[in-house]
Amino acid sequence: MSIFEYVTGWLLVLVLLAMLLVTPLVITHNRTLRDHGADCWWCHPRLLPHKRR
Ligand SMILES: [Zn+2]
Numbered sequence: 082m083s084i085f086e087y088v089t090g091w092l093l094v095l096v097l098l099a100m101l102l103v104t105p106l107v108i109t110h111n112r113t114l115r116d117h118g119a120d121c122w123w124c125h126p127r128l129l130p131h132k133r134r
Contacts, residue, residue: 117124
């Protein structure tokens with residue numbers, strides 16, 4: 082075995098876990114369209130710096 086294979090396997094596991102965690106959120110978000118507003122970080126991502134208000 083090699084370290085590259087080890088790292089690649091862990092990356093795959095992490096990606097799969099991330100998808101499993103995100104998919105339900107996306108599904109529920111797409112099915113419920115009424116609980117959204119300015120506070121919904123999904124509709125209004127706050128990860129980006131504020132360019133304008
Ligand atoms: Zn939303």
